Structures are given as C-alpha cells and as structure tokens.
Amino acid sequence: MSDDQIRLATIGRILRRRWRLLAVLAVVGALFGYGTSVLVFPQRYTASASVLLPGQWEERELLTQAQVATSSSVVDRAAAELDWKGVGAADLKDKVSAKATDGNIIKILGTAESPERAQQLSDRMAQQFVAFSARLTGGDTDSGADTGPEALRKKVEATNRRISDLAAAADPGRTVEGVQARTSLEKLRASLEEAMKKLDQAETVSSKAGMVVMGPAPRPTGEAPPTRNQLMIGGAVLFLVAAVIGHLAAARMNRRLRTEPEIAAALSTELLGTVDVPGERHGHRSEGGGGPRAWIRRFLGIDTRWDTPVPQRSGDEASRRIRYRRVCARLRNKLPAPRRLLVVVPDGDEVARRAADQLVTEAASDPAATAASRGYLRVVEVSVTRPMVPDRDTESGALVVLSAGSWTAGELTGIAEACADGRHEVVGVVVAGAVRARPARSADQPPEKATLALAVRGNATGGSA
Template identity: 75%
Template sequence: MSDDPIRLVTIGRMLRRRWRLLAVLAVVGALVGYGTSVLFPPRYTASASVLLPGQWEERELLTQAEIAASSAVVDRTAATLGWRDVSAEELRDRVSAEAADGNIIKISGTAETPERAQRLADRLAQQFVAFATRVAGGGTDPEAASGPDALRQQVRETNRRITDLAEAADPGRTVESVQARTSLEKLRTALEEAMKKLDQADPAADQAGMVVMGPAARPTGEAPPTRTQLIGGGALLFFLLAVIGHLAAARVNRRPRTEPEIAAALGAALLGTVDVPVERHTHRPGGRGPRAWTRRLLGLDTRWDTPTPQRYADEAATRVRYRRVCARLRDQLPAPRRLLVVVPDSDAIARRAAGQLVAEAGRDPAPSSSRSSSSKGCPTLRVVEVPVSRPIVPDRDSESGALIVLSAGHCTTGELTGVAEACADAGHEVVGVVVATTVRTRPPRTADHPPKNATPALAGHGHATGGSA
C-alpha cells in the first residue's frame, strides 16, 4: 500500500486523464436518478397554520405539535377525506407538524396532486383544533364538560342571595347589621376572586380559542426530492464514487515506482535510468475489437497515476544516458558476451528503450589491438518480450545473462519477482536493471530535414517461447 499523501495535483491528473470515464459514469448516474424519479412519482406538500392564543411555553408548543401529527388526528382526518387509495397508515407517513414562532403550529400534508395536498392540510388543521378543544374540555364525558359551567351558575346564584341578605339586613342601624353586611361583601369578593382564578387555570379557556389561519396555499412546485434533484444527485454520486475508487486504487497500488524499489524486487543492480521521447498517445498499447476500442475511448488503456513526462532536453543528452548504461554494463561483465534484454510484453515504453539500448550497444566499437588488454567491448543484446502474468524466458544457449528493462510503476512486486525467477529458471543471471522514463518531445520540425533522434529498429527481436534461442 502506498503511503504517499493524496495531493491536489494527483486529483487534477486523474481528472485530466480520466475525464471521459468520469463523464460517462456521471451520465450513468443521471440516468439512474431519472429512473428513480419515474418509479417514485412527484409529490406536493401544502401547509396550514394554527394560532394558539395566550401564553405558551416551548415544551407545551412541542406537545401540541406532537398531537397534531398523532394517529388520533390523522385517523379522524382520513375518515373525513374518504380516500380509498390511501390508508390511514400511509397517511401518517405523509403528515408532519412543527412549532413555529409566535405560538403557531404549522401542519403539513403531502399528496400526489396539489389539490389533494391542499385539502389534506386543511382537514388536518380542522381536526387538530377540534381534537385539542375536545381534550381541553374534559374528554367525551358530558357531565365532566358541564362541571365548570354549573359551578359558575351556582356562584352567580350565591351572589344574588348575598345581595338579598344584605338588603334585608337593617341598613346601619345596629352594630350587628353593619357587621353582617361587611361579612356578606367579603364573601362576595372572595367568590369573585375564586372564579377569576378558576378561569385563568382552566386550559380550555385558551385552547378553545385556537384559530386556523386561513386555508392552506396550493403548492406550485414538487416536494423534494424533485426529478431534477434526483438526476443531479445521481450524477454527483457516481462521479464522487468514481473519484474515490480511483484514489483508493492508487492507495493500495503495490507497483514499485522508484529505481531502488524496482532493483530490490528483481534482486539486481541498477545500471541507470534512460529517457524515451514520446508524443501524446504514442505510448498507448495496441489492440483490436470492441473491448480495445472502448478502453481507448474511455482512456483506460493508459495509467493515470504515472507522473507527467518531463520536457525533452535534446538528442545528445538522451544518448549520453544510453551510453552510460552500456559503459556500466561493459564494466560489470568480465568478458564480452551475448545477453537477453527482457522486456514485459505490455510495456511499450520499455520496448522502445530496449530498442534504443540495442542500437547504442551496436555502435560501440569492438576492442582493437591498440587498446590495452583490459578494454572490453559492449555485449551483444537481443530483445525478448515476456508476459508478466506467466513469464517464460528462453533457455540458455548462445546468451548467458539477462538485462531487464522496464518502466516505473508498470509491474507489481510479485510480477517482478516472477520475471527474475523465470530468468533464473532458464539459466540466465540477471546482470542489471534499466528503468525507462518518458519525456515529452518538442513540436514537429517544419524543415525537410529528418530528426536526428529517430529510434532504430529492434535488433534481433525474439519471442517469449521456451527452448533454445
């Protein structure tokens, strides 16, 4: 697993190299969202407001909102509506109520059409007011509901009786009559204060005054999620999943990317890094058929997580790298001999680097008698392509050693180990590793002179089959 942090440049590279695939997946997500909107028809939501006069605490308002959305109110509403296609259980899922500012309970209902949504909200508000008033009045017991009224009537009768007794008493002629009139007035005042406190403590006095603040407004737009929201949400979801999938695949990528890691996986010495000039899309692998065409169209035939190629310096600097690799290879071998250049069959960059390396080795002159006895010529190279899934290297015959050429990040550690084992199984010692990197070429020349850095044809190309070379 890679421990490198995910940077914005990595995301930008992915968007630039995989934009076709991401666009296709976004379109697929939009189609999925559209199909979801077809399966679930649009719905509309209407709201009605109920005013609660008097002083109410916040928890009391929340209680009233719960009552408005309770099954008792919804069942009564369903009975009055008489909708045969919607049951009371389904209607409970379409109803909601919340406490708003200013002692207002906002009741909402959702239906398939604006007309039915408006009618549902109005009936819910009416049934809520009726139910709340009925509960505040003492339930369904007529005697309990008439108890406060009977008490008020008795108080009024008592006041009249007190007035009659006060008039019948001797008006101020004796001390006893004055005391009696004073006691009667005190009794009248106490009764009036008791009735005021009773009225203030009666919850039905406030709840009986609940008012529906007009009919619900007919909705003009669909309730969320709308068809547009489903289509946009599906496209965004698929796009984000594709991006996350690419980043997760990059995090768990086990392909060695640095020269020391590649050399360690192959168990050989690193001879150097060479440059391969490429133009845009020239390093795409070939292939025929609908599957290969689809991969090229979506950009899946090339890796997106490889670094952007650096600018091409010049032909002289590029040839210097190849000559240095040949020099290290010549110094490492005790005597000139023939070597196999092992290249992964799907690595087009390594294939071009191997061809250039073979051509550069062919330019190295053989040792002459004027040179010292210690001078050695460059070994003769022959390119062999092997499949990394099941690598098979030709048996040792005229060649006695293998030079592995590959590009960074192309093979996993297990695949590199398999190539090294295949070389050892064929009797070839891995004498070194060469890593090929891509560089961007300059714009095409306008003159008639051909470029000097034309890559020569592969020398002595062989096939990855068993047996003698």
C-alpha cells in the same frame, strides 16, 4: 503512489486524465438518483396550515397540543371527511406532522402526491384539530357564547349593589333581627364574590380552548425535499466522489517499484543506466487490440495509467543516443569476453520495448565496438504472469530492460528466476523513461552548445546514465 500525503495535484491529475470516465460515472449516478426518485422517493408536496391558540400557554402545553393535532382521533376524523380512495387513516398518519412555533401557533403539515391534495389534507387536519379541542373542553366555537358569562357578571354586580342598599336600610344593629339580616347579607355577598372568581377561572380555560384556524393552507408550488433534481445531483456527486476515492485507494495499494535501486534489488543485479524514450504525453498506453472493448477503454481513458508522472522534456536526439552508447560501453566493460546476450523485456511494456530496440541498434552501430562484439544483443519479450526465458544456447546472459513504476517486486523476482532457470545470468538492468522529444539533431555532429552542456552538467534529464 507512495505513502506521502494526498495532494490536490494528485486529484487534479485524476480529473485531467480520467475526465471521460468520471463524466460517464457522473451520468450513471444521475440516472441512479432519478431511478431512486421514481421508485423510493416519488414526487411529494407539503402544505402547512396554522392554528392560533389564544391566551397564555406554557411550552409543555404547546407541545401537548402539537401531539393532539396528529393524534389518531383527529386523523381518523380528517380521513373520514376527505374520503380519498385507497387512503385510510393509517396512511394519513405517516403524512401529517405538527409543531409548535413562536406566538402560540401550531403549524400542521400535510404531505401528498399533488399540491391540491396536500392543501386539502392540511386544511382538514387543522379544522378537525380545532373541533376536537373544543369538544374536549366542552366549549363552543361560536363567538356568541361569550355573551353568557358577561351577562351573568353584570347581574352579579347588580345583586351586590342591591345587597349594599338592603344592608344600609336595615336596622343598624339596634335589634337582634337587624343584626341577623346584616350578617346574612354579608354571607350572600361573600358567596357571590367566590362565584365570580370561579367564573373568571372558567372563562380563562374557555378562552384557551377558543382556537382559531388562521386561514386556508397555501397551495405548495414546489416539491418537498428530497426533490428529483436534488437526488440526481446527489447521485452524480456520490458516484464522482466514489470514483476519485477508488482511484486514490487503488494507488495507495499499488506496490509497483518506481526507483532504480528498488528495481535493481528486486532483480538482484546492478543498474547499468537510464535511457529516455520519446513517448506520449499522458503516460503508458496498454495494448488492448482493436475490438469494441479496447475501443471503450481508449474512449474512457482507462487504457492509460493516470498515476505516472507527466513526461518531462528531454534533450535532443543526439543526447538521447549518448545515453544508449554509454549503456553499451558499460555493458562491454562488464563482460569479461564478448558474448551474446538476451535483452529481456516484460510483455506489455511498450516504453521498455522501444528502448530495447534502440539499444540493439546502438550496439550494432557503435563505432567504438569491435566487429566481434557488434550484434550481440537479441530482444525477447517475457510474460510477467508466467515468465519463460529461452534456454542458454548462443546467448549466455540476460540484460533486463523495463520502465519504472510498471512492475512489482514479485513480478521482477519472477523474471530473475526465469532467467536463472534458463541458465542466464542477469548482468544488469536498464530503466527506460518516457520523455517529450525536442527537434532532432544530428548524432554525428552535435552542436557546440550541446557538447559543452554535456561536459559541464552531465546528463540532461532522467538521472544518471
């Protein structure tokens, strides 16, 4: 892959050519998510109980009450009342939470391994929170306690009326005793009014402390997130995305040469032409033997390169043979005298191997060649890891045949150096490309339309010949 931007077509090619591998990785990711749900995130259920706070509350006061609802005092009392085996107050502390919502409501959440326990935990926490708050304010949760302040208020009002009657019946300022009595009555009235104000303030505080649990917590019907299905789907998606990113990263790091000028420069020679080889639709398939490992590679599709272009449809057999004959003609014109040459093919390059065999066949059957120049090509396969070319004997030169996009510049330089060590001059390079073949036609008698097309448009496909 070049340094161009990654397009959707590239990702589509990965999905199309490696779908079996991606499917297996997605299944492995789902199993990984399942294992994570069992070991790290077991099944959990969350229930919520609501507590209503009557009166006027500021936002900071509601936040304070939410913290009180999950305080150690409330949790310890709830743990003691539940008395779950093996579960202490410290364990419950991590399983409960509280938050303030609109309408002066504190919502208490309890999480447990079963719906029944989650419901019990939420209910007990709400009850203990209300009881603890009532204990802090000194109030009583009994509704009958409201009759005390109301009765006292009625008595104060009756006393005020009695004071007014006594003040009216007293001597209206004629004697000193009458004035003193009226003054004392007014002071008593002021004291009662002040006491009533304090009573109203105390009632307001008491009304705030009168919290009410808004019914039992509903039993949860579904797991708390992350659920097991969510973890399995997430694992499958994670492995799938990681596999696609890995393919793209490997393609970015790929330094295989793809263009004919780059290949010729790496071998320090010139390009003699390009030839077409009928091949598979999905690119080059590596040689892997017949063992279980090779079967697995074939099943997953990793023995086929995904980053090679889709083979284009080429001309017929006659047009492909014309390309080989043109390469042979250029090779004869390049040599000063007829001599035998080695056709060097990188080991494992199946497309290049088939092209080299076809080139040898065309050189032996070319009617334009002389009898001395026929059969002057011999194919040898060379390993790219440790290249070794036979020493110069009957052959006195090398012709390299390879496919584009399969080898790096370092590997091709190694082949060129191996040819030099064997005292073989690299006379040229031929680049082979896989194409989709059309129905064959006779090479000796090409149709008139094919001949006209070659004469007018030049080469059918694949660049210059």
